[in-house]
Amino acid sequence: MGRSPCCDKQGLKKGPWMPEEDKILVDYIQANGHGSWRSLPKLAGLLRCGKSCRLRWTNYLRPDIKRGPFTVEEDKSIIQLHAILGNKWSAIAAQLPGRTDNEVKNYWNTHLKKRLLLRRDHHLFPSTYAAAAAAATGSHMAQWESARLEAEARLSRESLLFCGRSTPAATSSIPADNAVEHEAALLPPAPEPDFFLRIWNSDVGAAFRRRSPDCAESKSCVTIAPPPTAPAGMDVDSSGSNEILPEESSDEAYQLYLDFAGDDLGLLHGQFSSLFSSDMISDMHL
DNA sequence: AACAACCCCAACCGCAACCGA
DNA sequence: GTCGGTTGCGGTTGGGGTTGT
Numbered sequence: 001m002g003r004s005p006c007c008d009k010q011g012l013k014k015g016p017w018m019p020e021e022d023k024i025l026v027d028y029i030q031a032n033g034h035g036s037w038r039s040l041p042k043l044a045g046l047l048r049c050g051k052s053c054r055l056r057w058t059n060y061l062r063p064d065i066k067r068g069p070f071t072v073e074e075d076k077s078i079i080q081l082h083a084i085l086g087n088k089w090s091a092i093a094a095q096l097p098g099r100t101d102n103e104v105k106n107y108w109n110t111h112l113k114k115r116l117l118l119r120r121d122h123h124l125f126p127s128t129y130a131a132a133a134a135a136a137t138g139s140h141m142a143q144w145e146s147a148r149l150e151a152e153a154r155l156s157r158e159s160l161l162f163c164g165r166s167t168p169a170a171t172s173s174i175p176a177d178n179a180v181e182h183e184a185a186l187l188p189p190a191p192e193p194d195f196f197l198r199i200w201n202s203d204v205g206a207a208f209r210r211r212s213p214d215c216a217e218s219k220s221c222v223t224i225a226p227p228p229t230a231p232a233g234m235d236v237d238s239s240g241s242n243e244i245l246p247e248e249s250s251d252e253a254y255q256l257y258l259d260f261a262g263d264d265l266g267l268l269h270g271q272f273s274s275l276f277s278s279d280m281i282s283d284m285h286l
Numbered sequence: 287a288a289c290a291a292c293c294c295c296a297a298c299c300g301c302a303a304c305c306g307a
Numbered sequence: 308g309t310c311g312g313t314t315g316c317g318g319t320t321g322g323g324g325t326t327g328t
Contacts, residue, residue, distance in 0.1 A: 014297085014298075015297075015298090015321095016296075016297075016322090017296090017297085036313080037313075037314070038312080038313065038314090050313085050314090051298085051299095051313095051314085052297075052298080054314080054315090055296090055297065055298080056296090056297085058315095059296075059297085060296075060297095087317065087318085088316090088317090089316075089317065090315075090316060090317085101315095101316070101317080102295085102296075102297085102317095103295085105317075105318085106294075106295055106296085107295095109294095109295095109318095110293075110294055110295075111294095288328100289327105289328085290326100290327085290328080291325100291326085291327075291328095292324105292325080292326075292327090293323105293324080293325070293326090294322105294323090294324080294325095295320105295321105295322100295323095295324105296320105296321095296322100296323105297319100297320085297321085297322105298318105298319080298320075298321095299317105299318085299319075299320090300316105300317100300318090300319100301315105301316090301317090301318100302314105302315090302316085302317105303313100303314085303315075303316095304312105304313080304314075304315090305311105305312090305313080305314095306310105306311095306312090306313100307309105307310090307311090307312105
């Protein structure tokens with residue numbers, strides 16, 4: 001796949017968008033739709049590359065974008081979804097109406113991640129391996145997530161770690177210093193089934209599908225309801241907004257991880273047909 | 287008041303998937 | 308099946324704003 005030339009073309013403007021440019025872009029898209037992003041700048045009379053126009057539209061100018069601070073519910077959703085999906089910002093943002101992947105990503109990196117790491121330090125989690133092993137036995141999602149935060153650069157290996165849950169060695173006592181080596185030793189040579197789909201199909205995943213009418217009928221759905229009143233450490237301003245003030249919701253956010261533990265990552269058939277095709281489901285060999 | 291350090295987020299970069307010819 | 312163009316996505320960065328000294 002050849003890379004397409006984009007902003008490196010001479011004569012195209014880069015950097016912050018001017019209000020006039022915004023207006024041109026909005027007017028054009030509202031009148032004609034965006035069509036081909038690549039040809040849009042020329043048609044609209046913008047000295048920008050199509051990529052820049054697309055980003056500006058999807059991340060800033062789109063009329064359905066929600067402005068303002070993240071609410072408590074959005075905060076929780078992001079944390080919960082990130083525990084399942086990892087850095088799949090577009091997938092997480094898809095569950096948050098009006099929020100963009102870029103916004104969610106920035107919010108995670110600048111607020112939530114910081115808070116959770118801060119709390120993690122206070123909880124003295126065991127080694128990465130122990131956490132992975134805990135996840136492998138389904139005993140505590142929080143520890144699994146801790147391990148993931150601790151080593152985000154190794155996200156791609158998570159599925160392999162998770163798949164090791166049926167391996168006897170995964171539940172044995174192994175010194176923390178040897179964790180990485182043991183992880184490597186556990187790695188099977190062949191690709192493993194999609195572990196996200198497995199989790200999504202578990203009680204943990206069900207917690208996020210509770211919004212769907214289908215889910216309401218299922219006993220398997222875990223309801224993570226917001227507290228009736230603002231918990232300690234969380235402020236609700238006088239306007240009634242659920243805005244979370246910096247640093248103040250760390251306990252709440254972290255507790256979410258603890259509450260989030262799945263006692264049993266049992267597999268629930270038929271829970272996510274609205275999300276995945278039947279072919280995908282049948283291919284999972286659940 | 288001036289400067290440094292830090293924070294935040296819009297925008298960019300580059301890779302990979304997707305899609306049609 | 309292959310190729311080239313296009314789009315989507317996640318990681319990273321630059322710079323403006325804020326806070327601390």
